[in-house]
Amino acid sequence: MPDTTHRSATISVLVDNESGVLARVIGLFSGRGYNIDSLTVAPVESEGGRSRINIVTSGTEMVIEQIKAQLDRLVPVHRVADLTREGPHIAREMALIKVVGVGEKRVEALRIADAFRARVMDATQESFVFEITGATEKLDAFIDLMRHLGLAEVSRTGIVAMARGVRTI
Amino acid sequence: MPADEAQSGAEVLLRALKDQGVEVIFGYPGGAVLPIYDALFKQNAIRHILVRQEGGAVHAAEGYARSTGKVGVVLVTSGPGATNAVTGLVDALMDSIPVVCLTGQVPTHLIGNDAFQEADTTGITRPATKHNYLVKRAEDLARVVHEAFYVARSGRPGPVVIDLPKDIVIGKAPYAEPAAAHPSYRPQTEPDHGQIAKAIALLKHAKRPMVYAGGGVINAGPAASAALTQFVRMTGFPVTNTLMGLGAYPASDPQFLGMLGMHGTYEANLAMHGCDVLLNIGARFDDRVTGRLNAFSPGSKKIHADIDPSSINKNVPVDVAIVGDAGRTLDALIAAWKADTTTQDTQALAAWWRHIDAWREKDSLKFTQDMTPGAIIKPQYAIQRLYELTRAVDKEIFITTEVGQHQMWAAQHFHFERPNRWMTSGGLGTMGYGLPAAMGVQVAHPDALVIDIAGEASVLMNIQEMGTLAQYRLPVKVFILNNQYMGMVRQWQELLHGGRYSESYSAALPDFVKLADSFHAVGLRAERVEQVDDVIREMLATDCAVIADIVVDPKENCFPMIPSGAAHNEMILGAEHDHEAAGITDEGLVLV
Numbered sequence: 001m002p003d004t005t006h007r008s009a010t011i012s013v014l015v016d017n018e019s020g021v022l023a024r025v026i027g028l029f030s031g032r033g034y035n036i037d038s039l040t041v042a043p044v045e046s047e048g049g050r051s052r053i054n055i056v057t058s059g060t061e062m063v064i065e066q067i068k069a070q071l072d073r074l075v076p077v078h079r080v081a082d083l084t085r086e087g088p089h090i091a092r093e094m095a096l097i098k099v100v101g102v103g104e105k106r107v108e109a110l111r112i113a114d115a116f117r118a119r120v121m122d123a124t125q126e127s128f129v130f131e132i133t134g135a136t137e138k139l140d141a142f143i144d145l146m147r148h149l150g151l152a153e154v155s156r157t158g159i160v161a162m163a164r165g166v167r168t169i
Numbered sequence: 170m171p172a173d174e175a176q177s178g179a180e181v182l183l184r185a186l187k188d189q190g191v192e193v194i195f196g197y198p199g200g201a202v203l204p205i206y207d208a209l210f211k212q213n214a215i216r217h218i219l220v221r222q223e224g225g226a227v228h229a230a231e232g233y234a235r236s237t238g239k240v241g242v243v244l245v246t247s248g249p250g251a252t253n254a255v256t257g258l259v260d261a262l263m264d265s266i267p268v269v270c271l272t273g274q275v276p277t278h279l280i281g282n283d284a285f286q287e288a289d290t291t292g293i294t295r296p297a298t299k300h301n302y303l304v305k306r307a308e309d310l311a312r313v314v315h316e317a318f319y320v321a322r323s324g325r326p327g328p329v330v331i332d333l334p335k336d337i338v339i340g341k342a343p344y345a346e347p348a349a350a351h352p353s354y355r356p357q358t359e360p361d362h363g364q365i366a367k368a369i370a371l372l373k374h375a376k377r378p379m380v381y382a383g384g385g386v387i388n389a390g391p392a393a394s395a396a397l398t399q400f401v402r403m404t405g406f407p408v409t410n411t412l413m414g415l416g417a418y419p420a421s422d423p424q425f426l427g428m429l430g431m432h433g434t435y436e437a438n439l440a441m442h443g444c445d446v447l448l449n450i451g452a453r454f455d456d457r458v459t460g461r462l463n464a465f466s467p468g469s470k471k472i473h474a475d476i477d478p479s480s481i482n483k484n485v486p487v488d489v490a491i492v493g494d495a496g497r498t499l500d501a502l503i504a505a506w507k508a509d510t511t512t513q514d515t516q517a518l519a520a521w522w523r524h525i526d527a528w529r530e531k532d533s534l535k536f537t538q539d540m541t542p543g544a545i546i547k548p549q550y551a552i553q554r555l556y557e558l559t560r561a562v563d564k565e566i567f568i569t570t571e572v573g574q575h576q577m578w579a580a581q582h583f584h585f586e587r588p589n590r591w592m593t594s595g596g597l598g599t600m601g602y603g604l605p606a607a608m609g610v611q612v613a614h615p616d617a618l619v620i621d622i623a624g625e626a627s628v629l630m631n632i633q634e635m636g637t638l639a640q641y642r643l644p645v646k647v648f649i650l651n652n653q654y655m656g657m658v659r660q661w662q663e664l665l666h667g668g669r670y671s672e673s674y675s676a677a678l679p680d681f682v683k684l685a686d687s688f689h690a691v692g693l694r695a696e697r698v699e700q701v702d703d704v705i706r707e708m709l710a711t712d713c714a715v716i717a718d719i720v721v722d723p724k725e726n727c728f729p730m731i732p733s734g735a736a737h738n739e740m741i742l743g744a745e746h747d748h749e750a751a752g753i754t755d756e757g758l759v760l761v
Contacts, residue, residue, distance in 0.1 A: 016353065019303070020291060031296050062482055069479035075300040075320055075354045 008037070008058045010083045010091055010161045011068065012169055016076035017043050017051040024074055025053055034059065034067050038093075038136070038158035050078065052169075054161050056091075081169045083161050091161040094133045097143060101150030102126050109149040116142045127152070178310055178338035179208035182271070185314035187214050188347070191242050193233065193612055194218070195226040199246025200286060201273025204338045218612055218641060221633035223250050225605035227257020227328075228631070231266045232609030235592045236567055238390055240321050241609065243270040248286030251293070251332075256599060258297040258328045263596025264413060265388055267326035269317050270298075276336040277305055290332045299327030304334065307342035315347035324356025325477040326388055356476060360493030360501050367489045368472045369505045371446050376517035377524075378406045379444035379469070381429065381458075384413030384595070385451020385476060385495045387588045393496030394418070394588040397450065400503050405518055407525055409437040411452045413595045416585035426525065427534075430458040431731050432577040435533035435740060436525050438729075441466050442737040443524070449473045451495040454484040455596070464736030474498040533729045534581050535745045544698045548575065548650045548721040551701055552582040552622065555648060558705045565617040566590060567610045571603040571627030574656035574727045579622040601630025604647060608634055611643040618646070618709070625651040625718075626675055635688035638714040646708050647716045649681060652723040660726045664741075681718035690714035 015021045022041055029036050038056040043049060057067060064082070072080045083089040097118070099109045102125070109128060113120065118132035132142055136159060143154055163169070176184070182205060186194075193216045198206045209217055220226040223245040230241025245254050251272040261268045272294075275284040291303045300320050302313045310333075317329040372378060380401055386393045394417045401408045401424055408418050409429040418425050427434035429441055438460075441447070447469040452458065454473075459465040465485060473481050474491040481490045491498055538550040552575075559566055568583055569592040570576040576593055585591050592610060594602035603621040611619040621628070628649055638645050650656075658673040685692030691711050695704040701719065708715045728743035 019305075020295065020301075023292070024295060027296055062486065066479060066483055069477075069481070073324070073356075073477065073479055075351075078353045 003061050006058050006060055007064065008056060008084065009064045009067075010089065010159065011055045011057065011071070012081045012083055012161060013053040013055065013071055013077055014079040014169055015051050015053060015074075016078070017045070017049055018076055021051065021076050022053070024076070025055075025071065028070055028074070029057070029067075032070065034063065040158040040160050054159055056159055079169050081163070083163055086163060087167065088164040089161055090164060091135065091159045092133060093136050093139055093157055093159045094131065095139050095143070095154060095156040096121065097130045097132065097146060097151065098127060098153040099130065099146050099150045100127045100152040105149045109146060112142070112145050112149070118142060175341045176344065177204065177208065178307055178333075178340055178342040179204045181311050181342040181344050182314060182333070182338060183208050183212060183215060184344055185311045186242065189315065189318045190239065191215055194242045194244050195220055195229040195233070195609065196244030197223050197226060197246065197250060199250050199273060201247035201275060201335050202244060202250075202271075202333075202338075204335065205244065205271070205273070205333070217244070218608075218637065220605065221636045222631065223253035224257055224601070225608070225631050225634045225637065227254050227261065227268065227270065228599070228602050228605035229609030229612070229634075230268045230270075231257065231261050231264075231602075232569060232592050232606030233613045234266050234268060235606075236589050236610040237613045238589065240267040240269055240318055243268060245270065245272055246286065247273040247275055247290070248288045250286075251288055251290040255293060255297050256597075258294055258330065260594055260597040260599045260602065261328040262297060262299060264594065265326050265384060266328070267321040268328040269321050270328060270330045272330055272332050274303070274332045274334040277334045278336070280334065290330065294330045297328070298330050301330035301332065303332040304337050307337055307340050310337060310342045311345040312348065315345070316351065319347070319351055320354060323354070324358075325385075357478075357492050358476065358494040358497060360474065360491045360498045362501065364489055364491045365498075365501045365505050368448070368491060368502065369509050371470050371472060371489065372404065372448060372506070373509055373511040373513060375446035376514055377443060377445040377521045378404070378448070378518070379440050379446070380406050380408040380448045380450070381411070381441065381452055382408060382414050382417050382450045383411040383452025386414055386417040387451075389451065389495035391588055393494075393499060396496055396499035396503060398422070400499050400506070403503065403506065405513070406448075407440055407522070409433070409441065411455070411458060411595075412580055412593060414452060415580060415591045416588040419586045420584035421586060426529075428580050430455075431460070432581065432727055432729065434581075435531045435729055435742065436528040438731065438737040438740060439528045440525055444469045447471045449475075449487075450498065451475060453480045456484070459484060460731045460739075461734055461736045466737070531742070531746065533740075533742055533746070536743065537745060538698065540698060542697065542699045546695060546698050546701055546719060546721045548652065548719075548725055549578050549582055550698070551648075551650060551695075551719045551721060552578050554701050555620070555622070555705055556583045558702065558709065559618065559620070562618055562709060565614060567592065567607075567614065567617055567619045569593065569603040569607040569610060569619070569621045571621070571623045572598045572600045573624045573627055574652075574660060574725075575622055575624040575627075575650040577657075577727045578650070583622070600627040604628055604631050604645070605634045607645045607647075608637055608643055611645050612641070619644075620646045620648050623647055623649045624656060625649050625653065625678055625681070626655045629679075632684070635685070635690060635714065635716075639689040643714060644712055645714050647714070648708070649716065649718050650721050651678075651681070651718050652721050652725065653678060654723055657727070663726065664732070681716050685714075685716035688714075690716060692716050692718065694718040694720065696720045
């Protein structure tokens with residue numbers, strides 16, 4: 001019987017920085033019914049170069065192998081790396097978090113932000129915007145704590161990831 | 170013409186096509202492509218075939234490509250021209266057919282403005298193609314055209330769209346020669362020798378081997394089919410072909426078990442079910458082939474050779490994966506088989522063949538034709554006679570089909586000895602494919618006998634292409650098995666939906682003889698069994714296009730059949746056989 005256990009995979013894809021390339025990747029995921037838990041994309045080389053897409057997805061081993069093979073056969077794709085499988089890697093995410101409130105809750109929010117090493121990017125008499133960077137779980141935990149302290153808005157980047165050590169994509 | 174001399178984008182486009190070896194374009198003009206049509210008018214190197222609807226152009230290009238191994242080329246206008254082409258593009262994508270489709274587009278400064286006949290062609294065709302391009306800069310034009318041909322024919326072939334804004338084809342553009350190598354798309358064609366060795370180790374020790382070969386062998390060129398034949402003969406293994414692979418192995422060879430799958434032969438499907446080593450070359454474990462996945466070939470070690478790594482372990486987990494061109498893989502298997510000194514278990518193989526021969530004796534394609542004058546014609550009989558009477562014809566024979574019962578009967582009862590002679594819509598199952606595809610085949614092979622084995626419902630979906638046949642004097646024969654129903658729909662309604670024939674009967678069918686006449690073709694009709702041979706003979710003797718309307722038994726069903734959700738060993742055989750198969754499960758009902 002095929003293995004039915006699901007796993008999460010962080011996949012980095014190096015693509016030509018051309019119009020439509022992101023639509024191609026996203027369309028592949030929606031068209032074939034694959035999950036996207038997080039997605040980031042930005043150019044990583046100067047003019048006319050390449051972009052890097054980081055995707056966090058989940059599925060059975062067979063589905064994740066399919067996703068990699070399907071990505072790899074897209075014409076503008078240069079390299080597909082399954083960071084989760086290929087060895088230790090770091091995955092980081094950034095978020096901007098707006099907390100609105102006054103009095104004790106405001107003080108508590110600031111205290112927790114300090115403990116999480118979140119930075120205050122904007123402050124008014126009744127609000128803060130915190131910037132926090134780290135692993136997805138850390139951001140989740142911080143946002144969860146802010147819920148009772150006036151959490152008003154969240155903007156997250158999705159993860160960027162890279163292999164540890166000398167290995168490159 | 171020197172590269173620095175100023176040419177229009179349209180001229181650069183045609184020059185690039187010519188340098189890619191293009192001889193024929195199937196197309197239909199319109200506002201956005203007028204400059205390209207103007208450039209076509211001024212040259213003689215490339216011939217243009219004017220179709221009657223853009224969908225016909227893509228199927229014609231598919232027929233051209235499949236019968237020649239070259240890339241088929243389509244030219245259509247923006248908006249509806251492009252959207253009409255979409256079905257054909259998906260058809261080519263599913264069946265891995267190399268096609269380059271040039272679509273007109275509104276000028277770059279109007280893109281996004283909802284201009285007249287504007288459609289987001291690259292957006293619409295992104296999942297319908299292997300790759301697509303929107304040319305926004307004149308200096309990219311020649312490079313994109315060359316790249317499109319490379320992508321269409323390399324690796325697993327497929328359709329490529331080039332969207333051409335009108336200002337790009339009107340304005341001046343520089344020419345560029347094809348690039349030496351593509352920066353990112355370089356499919357692996359040479360098989361890994363470690364994997365070949367693993368495959369040979371399994372095959373040499375096989376007691377009940379089976380070779381399952383598909384369209385990938387055809388796409389790899391005639392040499393791959395020859396290599397398949399050599400490999401199968403040297404090993405003594407049984408072999409089956411998929412619907413797409415028919416012709417990859419000679420049908421008359423005793424080691425050939427016929428087609429497998431939903432309407433495949435008893436022996437092919439039971440051999441798939443019972444084998445201990447399965448070698449898949451250039452096929453993709455399609456649901457029409459595997460039946461219920463958890464009961465598919467349960468006791469076998471599986472070797473899968475495919476040029477597309479994403480086909481491997483997609484539906485069926487395999488033990489040995491070989492990525493590479495089917496021809497090169499077969500060459501490597503042949504060499505490794507010869508080099509390996511392990512002796513085969515010939516006794517086991519002989520015992521396996523005795524099993525297979527017993528299954529063969531079932532004669533699962535058997536049908537009963539009442540030969541009393543006046544008797545109703547069985548569709549299988551019509552195809553059998555077509556096959557037998559065309560064997561005497563001293564011409565290359567090419568068969569296309571529409572989609573449905575007639576398609577399956579054609580696959581079962583018309584036999585192919587060589588590749589590239591059989592063109593059918595396998596993956597997408599596009600009704601209306603056969604007539605325009607036959608047109609494309611006939612353009613590529615003007616002296617050949619090209620027959621579209623059709624159903625009366627399918628053929629009406631692109632019947633307008635009869636006009637193209639007349640204009641270019643293409644002597645395509647349209648052989649209609651007319652049962653007045655969408656036969657496969659009717660069959661499923663009978664077997665799965667309690668005989669409630671919801672909307673599967675076409676009332677008010679045209680008189681196909683008069684229809685042929687009005688399109689400057691010859692119309693013939695057979696209504697009784699004794700007329701079949703005469704009509705076929707007259708059709709073959711006619712040197713222009715023919716519609717032969719063969720009025721067949723409307724109640725006939727296509728057997729054998731593996732019902733949806735059933736396994737290979739749960740086939741239903743026809744009325745000539747004892748019913749011993751399982752019914753269709755609820756799970757099967759949701760499958761199509």
